[in-house]
Amino acid sequence: MRTIPTRRRRPAPALGATALGAAGLLALTACGGSGFDEGGDTSSDGGSSGSLSVLIGSSGDAETDAVTAAVAAWSEESGVEATVQVASDLTQELSQGFASGDPADVFYVSADQFQTYASNGSLYPYGADLDAADDFYPSLVDQFTYDGELVCAPKDFSTLGLIINTSAWEAAGLTEADVPTTWEQLTDVAGRLTTDGQVGLGISGEYARVGAFLAQAGGTMTDAAGTEATVDSPENVEGLTYVQQLLASGSAAYAADLGTGWGGEAFGTGAAAMTIEGNWITGAMENDYPDVAYQVAELPAGPAGQGTLQFTNCWGVAADSSAQSDAVDLVQHLTAADQQLAFADAFGVMPSVQSAADGWKEMYPEMTAFIDSAAFAQNVVNARGAADVITDFNAQLEGLKTGDPAAILGSVQTNLQAVLDENAS
């Protein structure tokens, strides 16, 4: 019996251990706290030491390989090590990086996230350091300007064009001269292309496609200064009403209603004879629907002339990066005209610099409509917090066929104005 208490006494020093454990816990939590703290003060030294990490959101192997090769070539030249990482969810990984104070040095920033990151100081504004800043398309520079300065260099851009299935076109008895240049002609050819099991025009039911019609009607989402929402303007109502008429006539349909995921799929599977997509569709056509012959035309003009939407990304450099000068140097290399043409060759993107436009047209003579559309392209809304508004707009657009265009635009107007007011305050 006596041995039992003796044995049980062993844990006596364990109290110390428990206390130690508790202290350790405190120490660890303190660590956790301070780990969060780091980076706040490392931000400003723009030294040029260590290696660079590049975080990209890739469209596929072609893009990954091309970027990796370009970065490797720069490393060779500059002697600075750099690694390319592909994010599976770029927005999420960037957010985590900024929160931890240890983000990647160079990364893609999409236009709709740009204002958010620029406003909280996550991005290092280096536009002034670039040699060829004047060569970028002015509308792209607008997109990435915050507080009057160019924050990050446009990486490349895309515009929307009208994609036409040539065999369906011929089957409907249409010729080259029938390619629509006005809304009336678009209505007409869409009707003639509509057959049993094929609609004339199949598009994704979202602002990023439907918005092109608003631009053609002369509408915008905000005023030039970006402080007042102009969503419920008569021009926008006219544009959206036209889309509604197209949908109601049965000669146009949303891709989702055709049982497909996006316009390209509706087009590739033959559910739609025409679609409105950007130049990324070429990759999908090549991989998934190599047998479908198609041509690309500029979008038809509305009452206010031609209009389309453009989408772009920029090369962000982290404010918390410890190698900012190297990072800017890398971006300089990546946005040079010849490097952009190399990217264009590898995965079809359109260069963000005007001097490369002719080279691109030579490379893709059948796609010139896309790059020519840059002349009348409108930027998409990118105000901080506007992503929610656009999501809501998209949700409402799904019900456009039976909905009231003015009511839809009215609610978006209210929501967007609230966001803009909040940003201004």
Add this chain to the structure above:
Amino acid sequence: MSSAVPAVSGTPAPGAAGDPTGRPGPGARRPRRSRRGRETTSGWLFLAPMLVILGLFLVVPVLMALWVSVSDWNGRGSPFAGDVSFVGVDNYRSLLLGGGLATQDFGTALRNNAYYVLLVVPAQTALALFLATLVNRKALRGRGIFRTAFYFPSVTSSVAITVLWLFLFSASGTVNAILARLSITGPNWFNEPRGVLHLLLAQVGVDTAPAALAQHGFLGIPLWEWAAGPSVAMTAFILLAIFTTSGTFMLLFLAALQAVSAEVEEAALVDGANARQRFFRVTLPMLKPTVFTVVTLGLIGTWQVFDQIYTGTQGGPAKTTLTPAYLSYTAAFQNNDWGRGAAIAFILFAIIVLMTVLQRVVLRERTTIPRRKRFHPEGPR
């Protein structure tokens, strides 16, 4: 107890002196107390690793998130840095009372999830119990196979099974092909935002909102929208949840059923109870603790639904599969509105706690059996 602790640490190091029972002291109670003290110590010692892990990975992050939910942290650097300020309940207020898009989204997410919970929890519980009674039968041949088959969806990755579901319920998918055989035109499941209740009401001619429902609202959305019911897309997710989780809960019910002794059943049989009475008046009341567990787990799981939404629809079509958990994720990670994201998470937490407490009250053990539930209505003789 705590007074015993110094006594322990006050004793000489082990091995240096004899055991406490040999020491002169304030009587016979002392050794017992110090022994209990030592047990306490060793108890804490054994708990320590878990406390450290839980504290580090649960309590501390939860407290951090609580701070974020009442701060204006914008996602850059530490939420405890000097430039982050306390904004009180602003994030909560804009979510619940703001009336703007944030409130509307949150209201929509709550509505969607409420219908999801309302349909999934009772259905999965009933189905699980039904399956358990089936495979509990001794007469059933190949019980093992059935048990495995019913449990199988539970061990499959939810992402894989969601993708499978997307294919099954696509516009030209298997489900619609089967419906077509029955001369029914199936809906475009995951792209159909219309609510099931709205569709049913449209059948009886009510397709626009009555004025009373259109004008009044709650959390930024009109009552007519609250009454929409789950959308067709959400219905597909509801079926998915019932399909995948009933197997898990079947296992719990099966274990409980096997603990019900045959004598009880036999006694009821002798008393002249038929099969229906034996199940509802004898077996089911004995399974009450398991029902409580299953409903609790079901409530928690369904209020937190995220991965199916993330892989499947991302809130679409027309936001009808948006859930608070997914909304919290997008608010924080995609819109960098970390305060709002954290606030949504805490409101969701409050809802789950409330629901659990509520059902605990409803299902609590009563000392007397309500008259209508008695096998002998007059009471035991």
